[in-house]
Amino acid sequence: MAINTQSFTAQTIHCLMKNRFAAIGGILVLLVFILSIFAPLVAPYDPSAIDIKNILIGPSFSHPLGTDDLGRDVLSRMLWGGRISLEVGFVAVGIATILGIVLGAIAGYYGGYVDSGIMRAVDIMLSIPTIFLVLAVIAILEPSIINIMIVIGLTSWMEPARLIRAEFISLKDREFVIAARAIGAGDGRIIMKHILPNGLSPILVSATMGIGGAILIESALSFLGLGVQPPTPSWGSLLSSGKDNIEIAWWLSALPGLAILITVLGYNLLGEGIRDALDPRQRE
Amino acid sequence: MLFYFIKRALLMVPILLGITVLSFGVMRLAPGGPAEAQMEFSARASAEARERLRKLYGADQPFYKQYATWLTKFVTLDFGEAFADGRKVKDKILERLPITLTINLLSLGLVLLIAIPIGIMSATRQYSLLDRSTTIFVFIGFSTPSFWLALLLIYLFGVQWGALPISGIQALDVTGLSGWDRLMDRARHLILPVFVLSFGGLAGFSRYIRNNMLEVMRQDYIRTARAKGLSEKTVIYKHALRNALMPVITILGLALPGIIGGSVIIEQVFGIPGMGQLMFQSVMSRDYNLVMGILAPAAFLTLLGNFLADIGYAFTDPRVRLS
Numbered sequence: 001m002a003i004n005t006q007s008f009t010a011q012t013i014h015c016l017m018k019n020r021f022a023a024i025g026g027i028l029v030l031l032v033f034i035l036s037i038f039a040p041l042v043a044p045y046d047p048s049a050i051d052i053k054n055i056l057i058g059p060s061f062s063h064p065l066g067t068d069d070l071g072r073d074v075l076s077r078m079l080w081g082g083r084i085s086l087e088v089g090f091v092a093v094g095i096a097t098i099l100g101i102v103l104g105a106i107a108g109y110y111g112g113y114v115d116s117g118i119m120r121a122v123d124i125m126l127s128i129p130t131i132f133l134v135l136a137v138i139a140i141l142e143p144s145i146i147n148i149m150i151v152i153g154l155t156s157w158m159e160p161a162r163l164i165r166a167e168f169i170s171l172k173d174r175e176f177v178i179a180a181r182a183i184g185a186g187d188g189r190i191i192m193k194h195i196l197p198n199g200l201s202p203i204l205v206s207a208t209m210g211i212g213g214a215i216l217i218e219s220a221l222s223f224l225g226l227g228v229q230p231p232t233p234s235w236g237s238l239l240s241s242g243k244d245n246i247e248i249a250w251w252l253s254a255l256p257g258l259a260i261l262i263t264v265l266g267y268n269l270l271g272e273g274i275r276d277a278l279d280p281r282q283r284e
Numbered sequence: 285m286l287f288y289f290i291k292r293a294l295l296m297v298p299i300l301l302g303i304t305v306l307s308f309g310v311m312r313l314a315p316g317g318p319a320e321a322q323m324e325f326s327a328r329a330s331a332e333a334r335e336r337l338r339k340l341y342g343a344d345q346p347f348y349k350q351y352a353t354w355l356t357k358f359v360t361l362d363f364g365e366a367f368a369d370g371r372k373v374k375d376k377i378l379e380r381l382p383i384t385l386t387i388n389l390l391s392l393g394l395v396l397l398i399a400i401p402i403g404i405m406s407a408t409r410q411y412s413l414l415d416r417s418t419t420i421f422v423f424i425g426f427s428t429p430s431f432w433l434a435l436l437l438i439y440l441f442g443v444q445w446g447a448l449p450i451s452g453i454q455a456l457d458v459t460g461l462s463g464w465d466r467l468m469d470r471a472r473h474l475i476l477p478v479f480v481l482s483f484g485g486l487a488g489f490s491r492y493i494r495n496n497m498l499e500v501m502r503q504d505y506i507r508t509a510r511a512k513g514l515s516e517k518t519v520i521y522k523h524a525l526r527n528a529l530m531p532v533i534t535i536l537g538l539a540l541p542g543i544i545g546g547s548v549i550i551e552q553v554f555g556i557p558g559m560g561q562l563m564f565q566s567v568m569s570r571d572y573n574l575v576m577g578i579l580a581p582a583a584f585l586t587l588l589g590n591f592l593a594d595i596g597y598a599f600t601d602p603r604v605r606l607s
Contacts, residue, residue, distance in 0.1 A: 021423075124302040127586040129545030132563055132579055136307075139567040139575075216429055220549055223431050224564070236429075243435055243553070247443050254439075257432025264427035272423075 015277035022273020028266025032259075036082040043076035048231045056249045066251040069241050074251065077233040078259055084234050085263065088149055088218040089211040095153025097207050100160025105191055107161070108168025115165070122158045130155055134217065138226045148227055152214050160206050167199030201278050208271035212264040219260050235260050292594055296587050303583040304358070307576055308351050358580065373577035376562065384551070384558035387474060388543040391481035399486050400529075403493025407501065407528075408520060418490060425487025434480045434553045441476060449473050451555035477554045481547060492535070496528040503527075530597070537593020541586040 006014065016022050035042065044064075051071030059066045065074040107118040125133075134151050141147045171177065172195060180190050221227030222236025230237060235256040242252030406415040442450035454469055500506065501524050509519045548560035555561075559578065566574035 021419075120299060120302065123299050123590075124306060127299065127303055127541070127583045127590075128307070128579065129541040129582055129586070131548045131560075132545050132582060135548070135564065135567045136575055136579065139570060212427065216427075219429055220431060223429075224549070224552060239429075239432055239435060246435065246439055250439060253432075253435045257429055257435065260429050260432065261424070261427050264429075265423060268423055268426050 012274075012277045016273050019273045019276060021269050022277070025266045025269025025271075025273060028262055029270055032082060032263045032266060033086065035079060036086050039076075039079040039083050043073075043079045045073035045076040047072060047076045047080040047233050049073070056245060056252075058249075059251055065255055066249070068238065068252055069245055069249070072233075074238070074255065077238060078235065078256060081233040081235045081238060081256065082259065082263070084145065084228055084232060085215045085218060085260070088145065088152070088228075089214040091149040092152035092156065092214040092218075093207050093210040095149065096156035096210060097160050097203060099153065099157040100162075101164050101196070101203065103157065104161035104164030105168055105196065108165035109172055109187070109191055109195070111169075118161070118165075122161060125155065125158055134221070135226065138221065143221070143226045143229055145228055145232070148218055148221060152217050156210060156214070159210075160203055163202045163206055164199060167202065168195055171195050171199055205271050205275040205278070208267055208274060212267035212271070215260065215264055215267075288598065289595065292591060296591060299587060300584060303587075304355060304580055305351070307579045307583070308354060354576075373574050376574065377559065377577060377581075380557060380559050380562050383556060384544065384547055384560060387477055387481060387547055387550070387556070387558065390474065390478045391485065392539060392543065394478065394482045395485040395489050398482075399489035400493055400532075403490040404497055404520070404525065404528075406490065406494040407497030410498065415494075418494075422487040422491045425483055428483065430480055430484060431549050431553050433483055434476070434550060437476050437480065438553075448476055450476065452557075477547075477550050477556060481550055489535070493528065493532075496531060497524060500524045500527045533596040534593045537589045537591075537596070540589025541582060544582045544585060 016026075049072060051067065054063070054067050054071045056069055056071075057063055057067045063073050063075065065078065068074055068077065103118050103121075107115040133155055137151050137154075138147065141151075177190060177194060180194050185194070218227055219234065219236030219239070222234040223240045225237075225240065227236055228234040238252060238256035242249065242254075242256065246253055402418055406418050409415055438450045441448040449472055452473060454466070454473060506519060506524055509523050510516075514522075544559055545563070546560075547556075547558060548564055550556070551558045551560040552564060563575070563578050565571075566578065
């Protein structure tokens with residue numbers, strides 16, 4: 001039997017690319033990413049350009065996805081809305097992941113009362129229905145992009161924290177840690193340079209799926225009016241005006257939601273694919 | 285085993301206190317208290333009047349005193365009055381709770397009823413057409429924004445086909461109808477909301493059951509059962525299923541907060557006068573008594589749900605009791 005000489009990372013990527021679902025997810029993610037980055041170049045109109053003469057036109061030659069209730073081009077608004085969604089998704093997940101890593105690492109490494117304390121905090125946060133907490137906090141801080149990012153980040157750190165804590169608990173008694181301590185490495189160094197790089201793989205899955213989840217939360221908030229404020233376009237607020245005009249403008253209700261679906265689907269497929277690729281039991 | 289439960293119950297207390305402090309702190313941090321909210325439209329209110337109002341609401345007391353007062357009233361289920369209309373918070377919650385509970389419990393029941401069989405079938409026929417198509421359905425279900433699905437269904441069923449009502453929970457002229465008709469009318473109003481609520485749960489839950497079953501069926505004891513000559517049906521339904529269902533109890537416990545709070549968006553979209561809508565309105569109008577009155581009991585119920593899930597788990601899995 002041939003010895004597999006590929007590195008762990010190379011093996012994982014190889015497994016990932018063979019998975020058809022994950023590949024589809026990856027393509028979707030890439031597609032949305034590219035469209036969002038190049039939105040200023042690709043969008044045919046200025047997303048805030050109001051055109052009263054052309055209110056609520058259906059998909060047509062001049063406006064491929066129609067116009068909204070103020071005559072703004074839906075295609076352009078959707079492209080720019082994608083930027084907002086991705087921004088919020090990435091930053092919120094970034095905050096949640098960093099916070100989760102810090103707390104999880106401390107809890108897992110030091111154990112004892114510190115661990116108990118942090119896990120109690122996790123329990124407290126998990127006890128309050130997320131929507132309620134997010135609503136309450138958004139009501140206090142005025143709705144704005146930054147606040148949404150912070151709120152979603154502050155309510156999503158629990159899962160990464162648990163994952164990292166589990167990794168740390170299983171890794172902290174390994175020989176390489178004992179060896180590092182024996183040659184005089186301090187706690188901080190051990191955590192950052194030795195344990196953490198080995199324990200990051202489940203975080204990759206959590207972060208990818210988390211981006212999808214953050215996009216869903218942001219669009220829900222915008223739909224309720226507590227998210228991104230007009231005139232900044234957001235898929236959620238597009239859907240909200242779609243609701244108000246549902247009898248005469250089906251495209252406002254259908255298309256932005258489809259965009260959300262495709263984007264989140266991409267991240268979920270990719271995340272699940274990464275999870276399967278990292279699963280040691282599924283390797284050939 | 286009793287010791288285990290007592291320990292768990294005692295652990296709940298600091299968590300509960302933590303929740304109340306957190307909620308209370310979050311609310312009090314908010315700019316503008318009750319006095320300011322009432323004074324907003326009356327620019328001529330003198331500083332003295334403002335001060336009197338603040339004293340009335342106890343807003344001039346230090347934080348811990350306010351918290352203590354609030355906590356003592358809280359334990360006796362006196363949540364104070366809502367700022368908006370002065371009615372007792374408890375009454376407002378109680379009048380909205382049944383509707384929310386109805387929708388959420390119906391949806392939970394639907395999910396369990398459909399997801400478990402689908403999950404089992406997907407696991408036993410892995411990689412079949414059924415399995416693959418449900419996998420696709422599951423991923424789409426995960427990724428669909430619920431309010432979008434609601435809008436689509438409203439459009440199809442309400443606007444295009446006019447088959448189902450799209451808002452509220454009963455028709456406008458409900459007084460003239462008989463009891464049975466009223467029930468049917470209520471049911472027709474609830475079909476869409478319950479379906480949309482169940483959609484995501486169906487996807488996630490059937491996937492969970494499927495993965496659990498696959499996990500269980502790889503175990504040695506299943507192989508033993510088959511080697512013993514038991515029929516496939518017995519193997520699956522008597523041995524595999526029982527083990528796969530154990531985490532379901534945990535899931536049910538974790539679903540408890542969802543039963544109160546999970547329908548906020550749906551209630552907004554369909555105009556259903558439930559707890560979710562109440563929470564949303566109270567947050568928008570900065571009605572702190574109301575917000576706290578909903579938040580804290582909701583958190584408490586969640587803890588209770590987790591605790592019950594733990595008990596259930598200990599009953600079904602003997603290994604837990606011994607650890």
